[in-house]
Amino acid sequence: MVKRTNDGDDTDRPPESGAGPATGSAWGLPPDREPGPETGRAPERPADAVTRRAAGVNLLALRSHNAALVLDLLRTAGPEGVSRLELAERAGLTPQAVSKITARLREEGLATDAGRRASTGGKPRTVLRLIPEAGHAVGVHLDRDELRVVLVDLDGRVVGERRAPLSLGAGAEAVLDALLGEVTEVLSDALGSGALSAPLGVGVALPGPLDHTRGVLHRVTGFPEWDGFPLRDVLAARLGVPVVVDKDTNAAALGLAVGGERGSFACLYLGTGLGAGLVIGDVVHRGARTGAGEFGHQVIQLDGPLCSCGNRGCVEALCLAAMGRGDVAEAARVLGEGAANLAGLLDIDAVLLGGRTIMAAPEPFVRGVAVVLDAHARREGSREGAVPVRLAPGGARAVAEGAAQLLLGPVFGRRDG
Amino acid sequence: MVKRTNDGDDTDRPPESGAGPATGSAWGLPPDREPGPETGRAPERPADAVTRRAAGVNLLALRSHNAALVLDLLRTAGPEGVSRLELAERAGLTPQAVSKITARLREEGLATDAGRRASTGGKPRTVLRLIPEAGHAVGVHLDRDELRVVLVDLDGRVVGERRAPLSLGAGAEAVLDALLGEVTEVLSDALGSGALSAPLGVGVALPGPLDHTRGVLHRVTGFPEWDGFPLRDVLAARLGVPVVVDKDTNAAALGLAVGGERGSFACLYLGTGLGAGLVIGDVVHRGARTGAGEFGHQVIQLDGPLCSCGNRGCVEALCLAAMGRGDVAEAARVLGEGAANLAGLLDIDAVLLGGRTIMAAPEPFVRGVAVVLDAHARREGSREGAVPVRLAPGGARAVAEGAAQLLLGPVFGRRDG
DNA sequence: TGCACTTTGGCAACAGCGTTGCGAAAGTGG
DNA sequence: CCACTTTCGCAACGCTGTTGCCAAAGTGCA
Incomplete structure (x- = not known):
């Protein structure tokens, strides 16, 4: 039902990676071709992809942009729905344009009526809502010791889930087999239980570093054997859908941005390591080399204790050392100083905390970080007050759900950054 | 000749701030009304302006977007010009669409023929170029001890300049009078020497903090009497053009971004203080409160020496202390550590150095910062190598020229961030 | 109960965008 | 001089959002 939003440049777009021949349901098919580690897309200079994309806007691009925007407004409104006039006001379009767009969305099965509002003296407004079942995506969280697969609908609701223990160091074949198996299981469960359209694709989230634009892993921390593995293309070839x-x-940051966190914010995750997801202006900021978010190896103590990365005085080293001593307050303070540096540099709207270590003792961390940010704001005389600190919502499934949003986001017009 | 790009929402847009009645050339007119500190625009909640702007795209918006894009490509091509087919390829539009757009630009006096290319066996391509004289903007650099005003054309070339000593602490009236005087002088010089269309407006750059969206100053560092001064609206009322x-x-960062520096980069300026301008994806990142770029008060030495801001161990304090001891190498090293934190956090493409202190001894700073970034990159095993460090080009006029780009940027489709 | 009024939202005509088909213009090469 | 290539404008077209208009569906007062 849902097609990926057409950007109007379908004339010379490279073919969907590994989409291969659509032999019925391609799920669970044996690999019809095994791309070697070097068989990726045509090598494109990363600089080109970033510095000047063809920014000309087509009528087709305009159409899909506005349709995606209206769809996003419908999604944001939730099950209560929105009226056409409200959509028009929020989108900055005329009511008649919205009428045409919503008519198309209804034809495509993406939207439907959802009752009417109370009258204000005239004809009551007809309320529209998204049909969440019109599209699905798979999200995979490939962690160091666990694999989690979720199936979510257009609304982002989880409609299927599986977990399995897994070691990232068990070798590519073992990990891929486990991943493909769990994904297939989740999908066949959903297919058995009800009507399910073909999923939009699979999003995979795993510890970095990696190249997001090409889908190639670099040396995953602690597991150098993955270096250079073209995970996206291998999975796309085996699954037959976009990856x-x-x-x-x-x-995780994308999941929060889609889930209602607006503006610019940073999610700090403290677990085996310390990393950050950055959202700037509702867009996940990755950097040209997918290297953004290196929060843990920010130096906040010149010539401090040696960190595993080779530098001295990194936030991560100080924070984990404090945790090793059982000094949560100091760990939170150190984290707060790093967060204050980040907040000052980017003028973000919120700091969100997550990760296993923080979830084990949420309150002292949130308070400790907030205290540091408050102190900085007061000393610098900020008129807006300190950046608010909150716990990142979503729990243990957050990363997998966010991974699914890597596919759902474009449907609602979300750009990558 | 040049009108500001129409975004298609001119139905309910607030009137151009202080544009007033256009009584001939409004320059140098006595203030016909003096807006008090509270007579600004209708107060708009900053959260709204950031979190969800009406993103629906109009046919009018599409038209001006594509026109601005083509204009930007013409500007980038320089005096040698570009052919229509090249424009079409770069813009992602069909040649015929480009023909129509360039025909309009030529009618409006913004573009013209610039010879032809050598034939490749058929009709030779006609080359088009921007007409730089079709539009101008004024850039003002209001520094602590000096005022600099430049007049630049569409190409960004400086066609008029004036300097004057000035103390920001001399009071609002004195500073405003000096500013208005110099601006009027620059314009009348240009008017006298040749044909000059009415300028697009005036961009004013000064030490923060301030509110970019409303044009209101906060407590300019060291000059608390400016707190809350609505500089934009006051100047707009007096000058009769957008400010x-x-x-x-x-x-300065905007000037570099327009001047050819692509992608994401940070400009670090070391003078009386230490600040940064951030460009992320070709867009200046300011943050919702215009607070981004607080590079100098990044803490890199927990419980270090006290800084003027009240915190301890700020880069600025350490850097300036080292300079006070004459230890340029240590200052560069400290600066480099801060730059490494920034580069890791944002995955930027380049670090540019500027400011009076650095220009006094450029080479040791560039080398010292590069050494630190190299060391970090090597230790972390970056496959792309270290972030390149360069001197920010442009010299002493860079800030004033960049200020003029605040007005020119929108003509070429540059979004604010 | 009936009528005036308000508000919603679809139908139809329209202006304007980029696209396509086609041909004139302006070169090269034999 | 002619065949060929390449550029680029004119004209028709499809599709976008917009405007004008009117039916539909309520409220509220007589």
Whole structure:
């Protein structure tokens, strides 16, 4: 039902990566071709992809942009729905344009009526809502010791889930087999239980570093054997649907951005390591090399204790050392100083905390970080007050859900950054 | 000749701030009304302006977007010009669409023929170029001890300039009078020497903090009497043209972004203080409160020496202390550590150095910062190598030129961030 | 109960965008 | 001089959002 939004440049777009021949349901098919580690897309200079994209806007691009925007407004409104006039006001379009767009969305099965509003003296407004079942995506969280697969609908609701223990160091074949198996299971469960259209694709989130634009892993921390592995293309070839790969922190941040966190914010995740997902102006910021978010190896103590990365005085080293001593307050303070540096540099609207270590003792961390940010704001005389600190919502499934949003986001017009 | 790009929402847009009745050339007119500190625009909640702007795209918006894009490509091509087919390829539009757009630009006096290319076996391509004289903007750099005003054409070339000593602490009236005087002088010089269309407006860059969206100053460092002064609206009322206000570091960064520096980069300015201008994806990042770029008060030495801001161990304090001891190498090293934190956090493409202190001894700073970034990159095993460090080009006029780009940028489709 | 009024939202005509088909213009090369 | 290539404008077209208009569906007062 849902097609990926057409950007109007379908004339010379490279073919969908590994989409291969659509032999019925391609799920669970044996690999019809095994791309070697070097068989990726045509090598494109990353600089080109960033510095000057063809920014000319087509009528087709305009159409899909506005349709995606209206769809996003419908999604944001939730099950209560929105009226056409409200959509028009929020989108900055005329009511008649919205009428045409919503008529198309209804024809495509993406939207439907949802009752009417109370009259204000005239004809009551007809309320529209998204049909969440019109599209699905798979989100995979490939963690160091666990694999989690979720199936979510257009609304972002989880409609299927599986977990399995897994070691990232068990070798590519073992990990891929486990991943493909769990994904297939989740999908066949959903297919058995009800009507399910073909999924839009699979998003995979895992610890970095990696190249998001090409979907190639670099040396995953602690598992150098993955270096250079073209995960996206291998998975796309085996699954027969589009695959997107991203860092776990970015996926989590994307999930929050889609889930209602507006503006610019940073999610700090403290677990085996310390990383950050950055959202700037509602867009996940990855950087040209998918290297953004290196929060943990920010130096906040010149010539401080040696960190595993080779530098001295990194936030991560100080924070984990404090945790090793059982000094949560100091760990939170150190984290707060790093967060204050980040907040000052980017003028973000919120700091969100997550990760296993923080979830084990949320309150002292949130308070400790807030205290540092408050102190900085007061000393610098900020008129807006300190950046608010909150716990990142979503729990243990957040990364997998965010991974699914790597596919759902474009449907609602979200750009990558 | 040049009208500001129409975004298609001119139905309910607030009137151009202080544009007033156009009584001939409004320059140098006595103030016909003096807006008090509270007579600004209708107060708009900053959250709204950031979190959800009406993103629906109009046919009018599409038209002006594509026209601005083509104009930008013409500007980038320089005096040699570009052919229609090249424009079409770069813009992602069909040649025929480009023909129509360039025909309009030629009618409006913004573009013209510039010879032809050598034939490749058929009709030779006609080359088009921008007409730089079709539009101008004024850039003002309001520094602590000096005032600099430049007049630039569409190409960004400086066609008029004036300097005057000035103390920001001399009081609002004195500073405003000096500013208005110099601006009027620059314009009348240009009017006398040749044909000059009415300028697009005036961009003013000064040390922060301030509110870029409203054009209101906060407590300019060291000059608390400016707190809350609505500089944009006051100047707009007196000059009768649009005015945009921004931090000096942001203006400088914008100037570099327009001047050819692509992608994402940071400009670090070391003078009486230490600040940064951030460009992320070709867009200046200011943050919702125009607070981004607080590079100098990044803490890199927990419990270090006290800084003027009240915190301890700020880069600025350490850097300036080292300079006070004459230890340029240590200052560069400290600066480099801060730059490494920034580069890791944002995955930027380049670090540019500027400011009076650095220009006094450029080579040791560039080398010292590069050494630190190299060391970090090597230790972390970056496959792309270290972030390149360069001197920010442009010299002493860079900030004023960038201020003028605050007005020119929108003509070429540059969004604010 | 009936009528005036308000508000919503679809139908139809329209202006204007980029696209396509086609041909004139302006070169090269034999 | 002619065949060929390439550029680029004119004209028709499809599709976008916009405007004008009117039916539909309520409220509220007589």
